[in-house]
Amino acid sequence: MSELKLEVEKREETGKNANRRLRAAGSLPAVVYGDKKDPVPIRVESKVVRELLRAGGGENAVFLLKLAGTEESRHAMIRRLDVDPISRQIIHIDFQRIRLTEKVRVEVPIQLVGEAYGVKTEGGVLDFVTREVEVECLPTDIPRELVVEVTELHIGQHVEAGSLTLPEGVELVDDPEKVLVSVSHSRVAAEVEELEAEAEGEELLIEAAKEEPEVIGRGKEEKEAEEAED
Numbered sequence: 414m415s416e417l418k419l420e421v422e423k424r425e426e427t428g429k430n431a432n433r434r435l436r437a438a439g440s441l442p443a444v445v446y447g448d449k450k451d452p453v454p455i456r457v458e459s460k461v462v463r464e465l466l467r468a469g470g471g472e473n474a475v476f477l478l479k480l481a482g483t484e485e486s487r488h489a490m491i492r493r494l495d496v497d498p499i500s501r502q503i504i505h506i507d508f509q510r511i512r513l514t515e516k517v518r519v520e521v522p523i524q525l526v527g528e529a530y531g532v533k534t535e536g537g538v539l540d541f542v543t544r545e546v547e548v549e550c551l552p553t554d555i556p557r558e559l560v561v562e563v564t565e566l567h568i569g570q571h572v573e574a575g576s577l578t579l580p581e582g583v584e585l586v587d588d589p590e591k592v593l594v595s596v597s598h599s600r601v602a603a604e605v606e607e608l609e610a611e612a613e614g615e616e617l618l619i620e621a622a623k624e625e626p627e628v629i630g631r632g633k634e635e636k637e638a639e640e641a642e643d
Contacts (some may be wrong), residue, residue, distance in 0.1 A: 416488075417474050421445075422481045424454040432505070443504060445478065445489060448510035455508075459555050462503065471554045473519045478508065488513055488552070492546055505523045513552050518586060520545040521556055523593055527564035529597035537568040538599045546587040554582040571595035 424431075424442065432442045441459045446452040455478075466474070472491070479486040493507035522545050531537035546559065559577055566572070575589030591619055 417476045419457060419461065419465065419476050419478055420481050421455040421457050421478050427454050436504065441503060443506040443508060445487070445508045445510060447489075448512070450510065457506065459503065463504070463555050471557055472579050473521065473557075475511070475513075475552050475555070476508065488569040490517070490552070503514055516549050516551055517555075518547055518549045521548050522558045524558040524560050525594060526560050526562050529563045529596050531566050531568040531570065535568045535596075536597045536599055539563065539566075539598075540595045540597060541593075542571075542575070542595060543591055543593045546577070546585065546591070546593070548579065548583050549586045550583040554580065556580050556583060562596055563596075566594070566596045568596050568598060 421443070424435075427442075435442050435456055436459070439459055440456045441462060443455050443457050444452050445455055465476075474491065475487055476489050476491070478489050488511050489508040491506060492509040493505075494503060495505040497504050523541075523543065525539075525541065529537070529539050532539050533544065545624055548556075556579075559579070561572055561577070563572070572593045572595075573589060574585060574587050574591040577585065577593075579585060603614055
């Protein structure tokens with residue numbers, strides 16, 4: 414686990430107006446909570462946070478928050494990241510205190526590897542159903558991603574969460590039967606099969622209709638032959 418060090422300062426002012434001034438000055442409002450302690454409003458440098466996340470922090474990155482001007486520090490993880498819907502810039506962060514010796518539950522992204530046989534050879538479609546699964550482990554053991562190999566998947570086959578290969582110390586807490594990825598017939602192929610099935614059904618009805626008069630005709634002829642013999 415690579416630890417991301419981030420210097421923070423306590424916020425004396427809170428509220429919308431104070432937060433606007435903070436952002437205008439290049440900082441971000443944030444809060445540290447959890448571990449049965451009171452929430453603490455803090456400020457962090459916007460540029461530094463962006464650089465850390467861009468450098469590979471990931472959504473489950475472990476931060477060492479160091480209080481400026483002191484020797485105080487605390488491990489934490491981001492639990493909520495508020496982003497402006499228009500500018501796509503981070504506007505607020507919620508940090509949760511953690512202990513490196515206590516397990517946490519996190520959502521880990523799924524990474525697909527390979528090209529499914531059912532797509533490459535059978536004309537199927539790959540459906541990426543579940544993109545994250547919940548696991549439990551120590552903060553130092555959180556995997557950056559979980560890999561799913563799809564090369565051998567044929568049409569009609571799928572991969573469930575329970576078949577994931579997890580690193581040592583990581584436990585799946587999600588539903589083991591949750592489908593992660595599947596390969597199915599393409600929409601066009603499905604429509605063709607449906608039309609062929611309908612056409613086959615119509616042919617059977619036509620054949621049955623053709624055969625019915627012959628059966629009736631034979632019955633009538635047999636009856637007339639019996640009456641003539643009498």
